[in-house]
Amino acid sequence: GAVVSQHPSWVICKSGTSVKIECRSLDFQATTMFWYRQFPKQSLMLMATSNEGSKATYEQGVEKDKFLINHASLTLSTLTVTSAHPEDSSFYICSARSPGDSYEQYFGPGTRLTVT
Amino acid sequence: AQSVTQLDSHVSVSEGTPVLLRCNYSSSYSPSLFWYVQHPNKGLQLLLKYTSAATLVKGINGFEAEFKKSETSFHLTKPSAHMSDAAEYFCVVGDNDYKLSFGAGTTVTVRA
Numbered sequence: 001g002a003v004v005s006q007h008p009s010w011v012i013c014k015s016g017t018s019v020k021i022e023c024r025s026l027d028f029q030a031t032t033m034f035w036y037r038q039f040p041k042q043s044l045m046l047m048a049t050s051n052e053g054s055k056a057t058y059e060q061g062v063e064k065d066k067f068l069i070n071h072a073s074l075t076l077s078t079l080t081v082t083s084a085h086p087e088d089s090s091f092y093i094c095s096a097r098s099p100g101d102s103y104e105q106y107f108g109p110g111t112r113l114t115v116t
Numbered sequence: 117a118q119s120v121t122q123l124d125s126h127v128s129v130s131e132g133t134p135v136l137l138r139c140n141y142s143s144s145y146s147p148s149l150f151w152y153v154q155h156p157n158k159g160l161q162l163l164l165k166y167t168s169a170a171t172l173v174k175g176i177n178g179f180e181a182e183f184k185k186s187e188t189s190f191h192l193t194k195p196s197a198h199m200s201d202a203a204e205y206f207c208v209v210g211d212n213d214y215k216l217s218f219g220a221g222t223t224v225t226v227r228a
Contacts, residue, residue, distance in 0.1 A: 032214065034215070034216075042220075042221070043206065043218045043219065043220050043221050044160075044206070044218045045218075046215055046216070046217075049213065049215065093159070093160070095216075097214055102148075102167075102214075103148040103150075103167070103210030103214055103216065104148075104150070104162070104165060105216060107152075107159050107160040108159060109158065109159035110159055
């Protein structure tokens with residue numbers, strides 16, 4: 001089956017620094033990837049849609065200058081949290097859209113970010 | 117925009133008894149609907165999906181869901197709960213531009 005990986009699985013950084021999270025589709029090409037944020041005991045909230053070779057589209061209320069998304073290849077999308085603050089601490093999950101005309105997405109295992 | 121409402125935030129069942137997780141959707145057209153499960157500290161796993169084929173959808177681990185257009189519902193059921201079914205369950209609808217909208221989630225606990 002389709003596998004999506006994320007790296008790192010857990011990262012701790014100091015306030016004011018930037019951290020990059022990678023999302024890879026391991027056995028298929030993904031023209032579209034998505035980034036979600038999940039707070040403890042809550043649902044997933046879509047942050048942005050990442051399309052290979054073009055700019056990401058952000059959901060309302062998501063700061064595009066703070067959450068930089070790059071989708072430079074058909075198997076890799078990155079999310080960079082810039083100038084991180086404690087309120088950015090969260091579980092970040094990526095997904096890749098299934099090839100073909102389908103709504104199905106394959107999800108990565110998530111990255112837990114803790115900003116101290 | 118499409119949306120889903122999960123009617124129960126928490127469901128508690130005894131092992132071996134049936135499980136019912138309720139989900140209602142809002143959609144202006146024939147939706148794509150999914151149920152995902154999230155175990156603690158693990159990634160999301162697709163249980164099943166409805167994409168306008170059979171209204172009764174069978175998934176993994178004995179789960180199934182029935183699409184009822186007249187009731188705008190997509191409830192998830194399992195005849196006999198197992199301890200390993202304890203997890204968070206999300207009802208999800210496909211939105212515009214192939215985005216997914218997640219319900220708030222239902223926490224399932226299974227009593228021995």
